[in-house]
Amino acid sequence: MGDWLEAYYADVDAMRLDEYVERHTDDAVVTFANNPSAVGKDQIREQIGGFWSMIGGLRHEVHHRYDDGDRTIIQATCHYTTKGGAPVPVPVASALTREGDKVSSLTVYIDLAPLFAALGAEAEPATA
Secondary structure (H helix, E strand, C coil): CCCHHHHHHHHHHCCCHHHHHHCEEEEEEEEECCCCCEECHHHHHHHHHHHHCCCCEEEEEEEEEEEECCEEEEEEEEEEECCCCCEEEEEEEEEEEEECCEEEEEEEEECCHHHHHHHHHHHCCCCC
C-alpha cells in the first residue's frame, strides 16, 4: 500500500484507538458489519473500542485495492486473534471515502459469525 491507507490500517491492526479515531473527519460515518452506523468521533471511539476490547488482536492482509479519486475499496482477509490466542481469518471488503487527509466514510462488509463462535467457545466453561 505504502501511503495513507497503509498508515490507516497500521493503526487499526495495532488497535491504537486514539490515532485511529483521529484519522476521521469530525462528522465521519463508520458502518461496521451489521452494526448501526457510528457518526462522529465519539461514536466511532465507543463502537470500535468496544469491539477491540473483545478480541486479542487483528491484522489485515490486503489482496486487492481499487482507487477512484477520494474513494478506495479493498478486499482483504482480516486475521483476528481471540484473547485465548485462537486465529480466526475472515474475508472482508471495505469502502473508504476521504476528505483531504481524513476518512469521512468507512463501510466494512464482513460476517463476524466465525469470530463470535470462537469467542463464545472460549467463554464456555470446560466440561469434565
